[in-house]
Amino acid sequence: MTLSDMFVTRSLDEVRFWSRIMKEHSFFLRLGFRAEDTQLIQEANYFYALFENIEQRASSFGTDTDPNTIMQFNNEVHTAVSYIWAFKRKVLGLILTCQLPGQNNFPLLVDHVSREANYFRNRLTELNQGTLEPLPDAIIDENVFFLKIMADHAKFISHLLDPSERKLVDQANDFSHDFDQLLFQAQDLDSMRPQSQTEPLLSQFLDQNRVSVSSLRDFKRTARELIEACRIKSTIHPLLADHVFREASRFLEIIDVFEAALTGKQPAENMRTLEH
Structure with a gap:
């Protein structure tokens, strides 16, 4: 190509x-x-x-x-x-x-x-x-942005669920806390540039984020299915449930591309922007 x-x-x-x-x-x-x-x-x-x-x-x-x-x-x-x-x-x-x-x-x-x-x-x-942003910079910048987005999503879900849905509210609050912590770690990594931009550190960074984003994505999928089936009490519109699920899936796709670039399976030009 x-x-x-x-x-x-x-x-x-x-x-x-x-x-x-x-x-x-x-x-x-x-x-x-x-x-x-x-x-x-x-x-x-x-x-x-x-x-x-x-x-x-x-x-x-x-x-x-x-x-x-x-x-x-x-x-x-x-x-x-x-x-x-x-x-x-x-x-x-x-x-x-x-x-x-x-x-x-x-x-x-x-x-x-x-x-x-x-x-x-x-x-x-x-x-x-x-x-074309250098790959290490792109990895940090994209993750700082999307981790904040994911943390926000968890907070919105928690506040839009009916208070009687105690277990789901607790789960959403746990995700909010986890993604706040991941965001703080990403911001710390950002402030350590360029010393933090070694391949092992970035690879571990992506692996850790992948696990958490995958869990949140699965939680959002379950919430979406329950909302569509009218099985939970909330003020969450079904489209909003699908909306936040798609954004989590998008973040995972970006992590996949970054990981492929770090291992040399995909050229770095696919990361952020392209010369043309």
């Missing part, structure tokens, strides 16, 4: 995954707004339609698409993501200044979805600029 082919493949993979995530964020935010928040609801509906269109367009492209076409598409998507990021930060500001009393979006959730939007637009910039 040529570098141009890899650029197209990687770009489409990122846009297909994250545009669906952005679309669903719009839906979840809308569910949390009050009936009188008509302007915010209209904006959320606009972004839902916008990213649904982007998702459909991304699915229409093949891996043989001209890289210049994909580069232009990435730029268009980057603009859309910048707008939804600004919308999310605006909503967060309204919540934190008590201008939306009675709405049902946790401030941490709104911050969480804005961080994911920022991650997405940074990925698009990196892809189009062809800036």
Whole structure:
């Protein structure tokens, strides 16, 4: 596969995954707004339609698409993501200044979805600029980001379960604690750069994270199945249960790619960004 082919493949993979995530964020935010928040609801509906269109367009492209076409598409998507990021930060500001009393979006959730939007637009910039981050840096940066995402998910699940679901609440709280600790370890490793970037340390780092992410992914799968079967009490929308499951699966896929690169089974160019 040529570098141009890899650029197209990687770009489409990122846009297909994250545009669906952005679309669903719009839906979840809308569910949390009050009936009188008509302007915010209209904006959320606009972004839902916008990213649904982007998702459909991304699915229409093949891996043989001209890289210049994909580069232009990435730029268009980057603009859309910048707008939804600004919308999310605006909503967060309204919540934190008590201008939306009675709405049902946790401030941490709104911050969480804005961080994911920022991650997405940074990925698009990196892809189009062809800036290849060194493998050790990419491993640490991706894990710091996703470990925080996983810790947030556990906290959301804990707070959205009915208090009577004591065992599941306890499990979610345990995951929250575990991922907070993993995040602290990752941040410590980050502060030790470049001395911490030896292959044995990074390999152990990935192995440890893989075990915990796999356990959380399985917990999310079980929760999703129970919610879909109406077997647990919660305010968790079935789509949200599937949403957080897919993000955990995405993190595991990234760990797989990193591990393959460390062992030489896959070229490092597949990690973050590509020259084209």
